[in-house]
Amino acid sequence: MAFDALRLRNIIQLLGIILFHGALIVFSALQFHETNVAIFNCEFCIPDANQLWNRVQPFLIVAPCIVAASWFFLVFWIKQLYAEFGWVIFHVVGANPKFKSMYQFYQIFLCLLKFDFFCFVGVTMQLLIVVLNKDSAEFGVTIAAIPVVLLLLAGCARAVKHEVKLLMAFSLALMLPAMSYFLYKLDRFYAPSTEGQYVSTRATLTVFTVVAFLLLSATLAIGIKCFRDFDKGLYDSKAHGQSYTPVKMQVMDVFRMRDKSEQQSPYSAVGVPLQPQISIE
Template sequence: MVYRPTTPWSWSFLILAFVQSCVVLACEGYVFATFQNNLIKNNILDLKPKNDTIAAYSEVEFQKAQTRTIPTYLTLFIFAHIFLVALCYDALRLKNTIQVIGICIFNLAMLIYAAIQMDQINDANDALSPDKIQDKNLKLMETDIWGAIRPFLITIPCVIALSTVLMGVVCWKLYDEFAWRIYKHISADLRMKKRYLTFQIFIALLKFDFFFFVGFTVQFIVIVASTTGFTKNQSNTIGGKDYEFYVTIAALPITIAFLATAAFFTRREKRGVMWGVVVILFAALAYFIFKLVRMWTPTYEETYKPARRSLTTFAVITILLIILTIINAIACIMNFDKGLKPHITKRKVTDEEDKNSMTEMSAHMSQPMQSRMTID
């Protein structure tokens, strides 16, 4: 049965996410269309190094990478806002308070990313603009478009900031609704509620892990590693590309399957499998720390320069999320075999039952409090 929100605050949260997504994607779409229509694609395809030196190849590859910056940001914003709306619907369906709070934090992270996007798109415009490019004989764009797209790039973080504030207000109201639902369908036992809260945090973290890992991977593959000639040491390449390029592509579907497996076996309370999940999470943590250090190493500075600021943002957030995921995974394992499993594997509450629960809460809240003193 398809879930439908049953309260004004639930509808408000979902509609707010949807409206924000439409406005932001409309602005991103305009920026993308302006950028693509202004590119001289034939000149970019025919772009060749001036001589047979590593520096010349690096310059050409850097300029080619800049042409993919804006399309990649548009793709990420489309993915982020589809993910946001889906996550809002999922949080309301599951009555997951932690996920609702996480969505507000996620929106704040997208606000930071939108601000970073402005600087990097400005850098891409400078690298390709006929007014600012050093080689006047090399024309990759018809005109400088910064003045045309700048208002829309400013609008995006403003819309996200306003939406984040409104989401915070709605989140506060939803907290009361969901707290009553947990009281009705879990138990009044504080220890059981704490175990259920730990489980909710872990499941929510897995979902956000998915987005930030995919976002980092897409940027790395499309902007950084999709062309040849970036590495100064060509001995560790296959067909001109670093081994890391192929490892990153292979890791993407494996990661998605791994996160789904972690959620499944947490519900089933499989202790051995979950300890294996913790070990893999530590390996993922080491990988992202390695990537963060490498992108700021002088040897690979030119390789990551087209997207280094946004990649750094994604890497730092992912590292923090993985650390929190490891902590909560261990906490979930410690809660196995303590009575939580029946509550998280039983059938979901129907819309009608949820309506009845909310009606009961309203009736309970409207009852006058009895006085502690009476007069005979």
């Protein structure tokens, strides 16, 4: 994600990474609670559970501290890049404020699709590997949902870039059942008949599922806005863009030192020498 943002000089995606990194701090902090539950409240008897907990507890404390410390370094460097990358939208769409706004929504939509992918994969992989029984119907439903959602996200990305209306409408329509799937899974985490199998991973799965649902809802809203911007002159900028060259400043000596008579300005009573001028290429 970071490499992709730097390659595209996408400041919106870099800001998204800051928020994402903050979510990783929350996730690493949840591991302290969930590991405690897994050791002391699991259905299997763990010999020397207290000794095991004492050995892993320092690592569970250090992990969120390291992730939080790295977050401050990340904020510092992204702040340095903000001014440089701010010129990119100008080079792509020009100075038209309307085009600039539409292009920003386009970038936000692509950024949301990438985070949707991560959250969905995070939820399904935890369900398939940690929780669900391979012989259950829910396991098959989760397996079937994976290619559907992945095709949905890939179709959205292609449709919004090339302004394919039919594909975009179909992809946005599929987001509604995908959101319903997340609500269904959230209900399963706390339903009396199934809550037992989620007891050691419920906190993490709840956070992942709620964040995935909110991200998908935001993606749907921004996607509708991007769909309305089709055929308004932004296609060339989205599909092709323009080469980006950092702005350079060069000091030019317009007036050279010749003799004392030429150094004096005819508009100045005291004869102050002209200073070198700065021009922007």
